[in-house]
Amino acid sequence: RTLGLLTTDLALHAPSQIASAVKSRAGLASASVIISMLEQHDAASCSAALQELLAQRVEGVLINVPLEDAQAEQLAAQAQPTPLLFLDVSDKAAVNSLVFDAEQGARLSVEHVLSQGHQRIALLGGPQSSVSARARFSGWLAALAQAKLNPCASEYGDWSAASGYEKAHLLLAHPRPPQAILVANDQMALGVMRACAEKGIDVPGQISVVGYDDTADSAWFSPPLTTVRQAFKDAGERSVDWLLNPPDRELALSQIRLPVTLIERLSTA
Ligand code: IPT
The missing domain is CATH 3.40.50.2300 (Response regulator)
Known part of the structure; x- marks a missing residue:
């Protein structure tokens, strides 16, 4: 089984930790992940990168790129019937998403x-x-x-x-x-x-x-x-589980909101 991950710059710590969790979880499920990294987030670059992933017959794609509502909706339409799950969109976007609160x-x-x-x-x-x-x-x-x-x-x-x-x-x-x-x-x-x-x-x-x-x-x-x-490992793992077992397409959109927690250390007093 093969999944796609379309991600923003992996030199940033958060997206790299998400990618790492996605790879490990998929590995446990004997699935492989094709990673495509975008340097630019404009509609044309996103759409071209998605098309390349789809051409490699991925079962589903995780999208960790900051996207405006219309842009995300357009990508989801382009991918039909392959399921997409977005990590960096607003809750107004009419797409499947898993986002931190x-x-x-x-x-x-x-x-x-x-x-x-x-x-x-x-x-x-x-x-x-x-x-x-x-x-x-x-x-x-x-x-x-x-x-x-x-x-x-x-x-x-x-x-x-x-x-x-x-x-x-x-x-x-x-x-x-x-x-x-x-x-x-x-x-x-x-x-x-x-x-x-x-x-x-x-x-x-x-x-x-x-x-x-x-x-x-x-x-x-x-x-x-x-x-x-933001529990990036959990988010990565849940995303893989969702993509390997997506809910019935006829049902409503999945819009999962993940809670965050404050970790008090020594930089505040
Ligand atoms: C978000 C991080 O909080 C931020 O530090 C930066 O790495 C950004 O990603 C890159 O797009 S987390 C994202 C899932 C909203």
């Missing part, structure tokens, strides 16, 4: 820093071209608004540690620097912590940093990172 993740991080008494909270979002990055950002804003707060500053990075470093320098340059920074992923949080260290700002003594993902390295940052855990 971004609103919950954002709320958990906001509540955590508020409970530590912080009021000046800065946001470092992911790229605005990513549905999940936008969902996390709007979740932060909604949770802050509930506490009658606005972020004291905000920036957007591109998921890389380098962008976290660069944007953190902007956030820290404000005359009244933030007491906490919420970061849309752990790789950017790594760059944030480096910027803090360079400016002699103690984490968590002078500023709290919360990440998002809990990739395998995050417990080894210095200090160990407080972060929102």
